[in-house]
Amino acid sequence: MIEIINYLKARYLSEKAQGMVEYALIVALVVGIAIIAFKSGLGNSVTKAFTHASTAIDSAANGQ
Secondary structure, X not given: OHHHHHHXXXXXXXXXXXXXXXXXXXXXXXXXXXXXXXXXXHHXXXXXXXXXXXHHHHHHHHOO
């Protein structure tokens, strides 16, 4: 009986660790892509787009 319990503990604990490693790798990949995108100048384009949208919303709200 103890052997079965030890087997189940080892199996489920290792799967949880594997899941955590997979999530960490996915997060690292997303962060790496974001860093590359913003260093390549995409950050300025996104900032300009949000500024333009904000200006358009303010103009519409003020009736201009």
